[in-house]
Amino acid sequence: MSFSFTAFLTILFFSSISIILMYFFLQNNKLIKGLGIGTLSFCIFVIVIRLLIPFEFSFENNLVCKRLFPKIIFFFKTPILKLNGHNICPLHIMGLIWLMGSIIQLSRAIIIYENFTKVINKFPAVKNSEIQGALRKVLQNYSKPMSFKIIQANLISTPMVLGMRKPWIVIPQIELSENEWYYIFSHEVAHYYHGDLLIKVIVELLCIIYWWNPYIYLLRGQVSKVLEIHTDLTATKSMGESKRIEYLECLLKIAKYHPSTRVNKVALNFDSENVSTLSQRFHIVLQNSNQKEKFKLKNVFFMVMPVLLLVVLSFCFVFEPYSISPKDASDTVELTKENSYLVKNQDNTYDLYVNNKFFGTANNIKNLPADLPIYKNIKEVRKDEKK
Template identity: 30%
Template sequence: MNPLTNFLGFEIFNGLNVLHILIVIWLVGVLIGMGRYVQNIISAKKIEDRIIQNSKCYKASEILNHFIYPDYDVYISTYIPSPMVLGLKKCILIPDIFFTESELANILNHEMQHLKQNDILFKQVIAMLTILYWWFPPIYWLRKNVNLYIEVRADEKVTESLNSIATLEYAETLVNVQKKIHTTDGIISSNLSTYLIGESLSILSYRVNYLLNKKIKQKTNKILLFFLFLLPILSNSIIFEPYFENSNSLDGTLSEQAFLNDNYLIQHQDGTYSLFNGKEAFYIDNPNDLIKSGIKVVKE
């Protein structure tokens, strides 16, 4: 790490080094990201209010025959492009198009699972991490795959108690919903994806395949998982220390080997020892470490 430390400490102008410049660039990126985040929150709130004002409101218990969730509000409107949960408001938004009773039940169960798991809050955490680590490319890959993760997790929770036939009907609902909403238009911009959880055509294929063959989640090699579990533990048990000599602090000193070659011990008749460097002798109280190091011993 010494070359990296030297690079970061390289002075560019009047006490300003590379590290200072990088910190300033990072802070500018964070401020820009936070500005966009706040702006999108304001936009999402305005759109949410507009949708709610132009929607028919129902209770989930009025639509579902078998109700096991909190009785969330359900808004139906032509402004809504697809079933979703928008913002931090505990409500469900559904487009004003025809769904069968079975499809509507599956849709509501799925969206209510998002509310139950607080998936919106999870997306906000990822948004904050993206703002802080905007300079780290893998964070964007993580953000891109968050939607896939939360959708598959919701599907898993909804279908875990269903039999194979009911699970197949649920997967069929995913396909039918996409067919019905594919041509609808809404007022929600893609920039607000952080503040909504909605249907996505890009991950539909994976979700359907997962439901039809749930064993896909068991394909990760167990040896690999065990290694990944041990990796953070092992990485903290091994310390790499680079070889580095500070020439300023070493002026006038001798290396260990030079010291052993240029000095020797004198063992006096009374059992005491002195260190002799060719010019002067110094009394040594405990010479054991020097003797173990291999220094020459001369008996008096």
């Protein structure tokens, strides 16, 4: 296992196509229901894992590219200046910018999270019996109930869950009924038990590493959507139609509370970041029933397999620019009509001359450049030179 620039570009190429495909798949409600959110989650999972392991393996094969790719690699690896006796090329400069950007992004994320938690911790824990009762009712559905600390703060617009070891749920200062608090806690507690907090952290880490790649932010949106839909389906799976409608009304009420407020990115919140995702969640929850959609193998073949195939290809092949080794280049001659010509022999063979020097005899000239001059004898060559 090793890291190379060409392998890295290959991984980016296949992963970017996979992310685009997943984006279009997740726009289709029927597809989500037919394939199942678990299948789509697995596809996103393998994309994330591949991006976290941008290395070349010994079993991979090279795919030689002769057109644009060699020029790209040549540009990045061509020295542009010298520093303390070392050649500096665009690849070194881009690597330094990448590293500095990642450090800045990581520092920014840590500072924002610490400041956010420091401010939230100043608020007292909620003692309201109605809110606490709703949480206890939700935790009865789990065999290993955790102790969740509830904090109510006017700094946020939507409920969210934080903390992997000692979880706490932060709720906005809004008046809700006990049933509505039950729906909210059903959602946030499900996030915690699904391990969604860890997934969120991993995706944020990807965004820090690949901060310059726009497709990573597209992937983050897909992960967020999958997590929310999965949690909605978990929270409403035992509900009847009327209860599911109440759940969605609560979702809409929270979304209308203060939609312009930005929440912490490493938290998992009750509402969606945009109207289209919220609308999609409504449709999926309303269409969900205890009776599963009939499984169709062709859906998996035409929708899921292309994504998985692209990830597999990134493990099997590496794009490499076409090049000739220095040793071979020293023994190689490019035949052109300016430096080469042929002289036909009586036995229908051809003598090849390069720079007016005999190079060799060819029995067949089909593989030679078609525009090479052909002469009957050396005298004809000399006459042509005088002209």
